[in-house]
Amino acid sequence: MIVVLVETDLSGAAVEVSRETVAFARSLAEAGGGVPIDAVVVGEPSAGLAEQLAAYGVRDVHALTGEAFDAFSGAAWAAGVLGVRAAKNAVVVMAAGTPRGNEVMAHVAARAGVAMAANVLSFSGLSPFTVTRQVVGGAALEEMELGQRPAVFTVAGHAVEATPAPTPGVGNVVVERPVVDPADLVARVVSTEEPEPDLSGSLKSAKVVVGAGRGAGSADGFADLLELTELLDGSLGVSRVVTSLGWRPHHEQVGQTGSRISPDLYIPCGISGAIQHWAGCSSAKAILAINTDAEAPMVTKATYAVIGDLHEVVPAINAEIRRRRAG
Structure with missing residues (x-):
């Protein structure tokens, strides 16, 4: 049994x-x-x-x-x-x-x-x-x-x-x-706190996940990424360094010590692709990496890659999506 x-x-x-x-x-x-x-x-x-x-x-x-x-x-x-x-x-x-x-x-x-x-x-x-x-x-x-x-x-x-x-x-x-x-x-939970609202949906069940790493630059560098997430009706996932720096809450972390995801499409932006992060996203059916480093592990493992600054590439993607939807 x-x-x-x-x-x-x-x-x-x-x-x-x-x-x-x-x-x-x-x-x-x-x-x-x-x-x-x-x-x-x-x-x-x-x-x-x-x-x-x-x-x-x-x-x-x-x-x-x-x-x-x-x-x-x-x-x-x-x-x-x-x-x-x-x-x-x-x-x-x-x-x-x-x-x-x-x-x-x-x-x-x-x-x-x-x-x-x-x-x-x-x-x-x-x-x-x-x-x-x-x-x-x-x-x-x-x-x-x-x-x-x-x-x-x-x-x-x-x-x-x-x-x-x-x-x-x-x-x-x-x-x-x-x-x-x-x-x-002796060791037990004595109190709980409600997490910050997840503005971009549930990571584990999302069909599309937009990822953000150190390349976001700062806590104020997520506006375009959040817009892309909304346009694609997806969820925002981040690397451990982003949560360690306090830029985003821990419940958005993807990786060995965060959530393991398996979306139809994962778009990691400015994420190098350390082993710990790869452990959380390797089940994605397709990966579109956006990174300035053509040799970054995430780029070499991705299904598709765009070599460029996410702060230039992501706004261009957002604008094209809006243009096509308006037409």
Whole structure:
């Protein structure tokens, strides 16, 4: 049996990367002869969430409830997941490769005394169970054998598509009330703050992403880039140096420590293309790089490239789009 930790958004629905992880679990279950998949969620799930997970092939939805789960604690969540794993004798425990997913699975693996594989892209065999995962910020791939049970790992974002199951599961809700050791609550979230409004939409689901790097020049150098983003009905994504300098908020960052995106078109402007940034955008279907350096890594890897100053090229693109739409 397979247990998947599922994260939810503010509306109570499963986030896309968790739905992708369930789809990954489904392919693994099919390879193993059709073993069942159970989900673990935190808090009382809505009827909509249970139906959503059933559509992806989930049998039971185990809801971790109680004061210990009112706020995030990696150790407490891991204790709850391990309780479900023990009760169901699951041979695989997995989650999406998000900050929370990686933290919880690290706790799960440590307590179970097994290795953990992070950012898995695929599996190539069941005996022995071998996975391929991203390492060095996505610059290299590594094959890793998970010979111990349970096999514990996280799935890289966009490794598979979030597709519903051909045959839906039951989606039966099982309320769990785990007893959590006070020591597991030493490190936990004590307060949250609302992020700054995302003026350019959701990065992870955007079909077009306009990227901005150091070449923007300053915090005041984004007007043309934001206009292009609006004209293309896309999202703005930035490099780590942009957020480090305080020019744009962190939730817009693309890369190893930011969002991993897979748009139809990515337009990185003034971004050199360091390994860490490439790890977040390499799944883009097409890349149009705008850069003054013809030898920049992003330019050499791009589908198309324009060699020039973004402050000259982007306004020209904007003007042409407006001209064609007006005609």
